[in-house]
Amino acid sequence: MSNPFDLAGRVAVVTGANTGIGQAIAIALARAGANVACVGRSDPAETLASISALGRKAIYIKADLASIEPVARIVDETTAAMGGIDILVNNAGIIRRNDAINFTEEDWDAVVDTNLKSVFFLSQAAAKVMMKAGRGKIIHIASMLTFQGGVRVPSYTAAKSGLGGLTKAMANEWCAKGINVNAIAPGYIATNNTSALQSDETRNRQILERIPAGRWGQPDDLGGAAVFLASSASNYVNGHVLAVDGGWLAR
Numbered sequence: 001m002s003n004p005f006d007l008a009g010r011v012a013v014v015t016g017a018n019t020g021i022g023q024a025i026a027i028a029l030a031r032a033g034a035n036v037a038c039v040g041r042s043d044p045a046e047t048l049a050s051i052s053a054l055g056r057k058a059i060y061i062k063a064d065l066a067s068i069e070p071v072a073r074i075v076d077e078t079t080a081a082m083g084g085i086d087i088l089v090n091n092a093g094i095i096r097r098n099d100a101i102n103f104t105e106e107d108w109d110a111v112v113d114t115n116l117k118s119v120f121f122l123s124q125a126a127a128k129v130m131m132k133a134g135r136g137k138i139i140h141i142a143s144m145l146t147f148q149g150g151v152r153v154p155s156y157t158a159a160k161s162g163l164g165g166l167t168k169a170m171a172n173e174w175c176a177k178g179i180n181v182n183a184i185a186p187g188y189i190a191t192n193n194t195s196a197l198q199s200d201e202t203r204n205r206q207i208l209e210r211i212p213a214g215r216w217g218q219p220d221d222l223g224g225a226a227v228f229l230a231s232s233a234s235n236y237v238n239g240h241v242l243a244v245d246g247g248w249l250a251r
């Protein structure tokens, strides 16, 4: 039997692949055999070098996903350079922190536009290519705040909770067309996104005490779940949000 996790010859698009979780996922997909288009506003030189060192093709598509303006170009450039799109990982995201009572419209729009609106329209554009091929894998990067309320991050919670619903809505419409739409909900992972929490001694201690695994997650901890959801091993998995959280939600 062939390896159900094998991604040889597959083309993946990973947004925000220059650092953190996106970088780790892009490299994990390449290690499983995929060629990767790294999409983002910052040059992912380190990621491209790691993917090339694995013998896979890697390209950079410069795009700012604060708006949906680059969406069509991302799909066009990927298909032109790589021959199609088999896997889309919607990882790019931002967070803004403030008390809900003082939260500004700017902080609301910036987060919801990047973390939810662009995810929907990039998925829609990629799904049109996938539907023609009769197969595809879309993976959203959700959050613990897809399930919980969080503190001082109302636009982030709204966007990530919305992503949970969108995962199911897209799966319902697209799974019969051969497209699996699922999400990964990372727990507390040590990246730039959580640097404010890591450097706040009290919050850091409170978070660590609540994680059954007793440690922050590392970006590499997400690789296995991403390969699973990108591969034929997950062909009958649809609309699922897979927590990779060291047991946080189990507590």
Ligand code: NAP
Binding pocket: 015, 016, 017, 018, 019, 020, 021, 022, 039, 040, 041, 042, 063, 064, 065, 066, 067, 090, 091, 092, 093, 094, 114, 141, 142, 143, 144, 185, 186, 187, 188, 189, 190, 191, 192, 193, 194
């Ligand atoms: P990160 O290191 O800050 O990475 C975020 C990535 O998104 C960067 O590549 C960033 O590019 C990119 N990005 C942000 N805004 C963008 C835009 N407008 N256009 C294009 N790219 C943009 O944080 P991370 O923790 O790896 O976050 C990755 C994803 O995981 C996010 O969706 C985040 O919400 C989610 N997540 C993280 C955690 C955690 O504990 N770390 C937990 C749950 C979910 P630049 O380098 O150019 O800013």
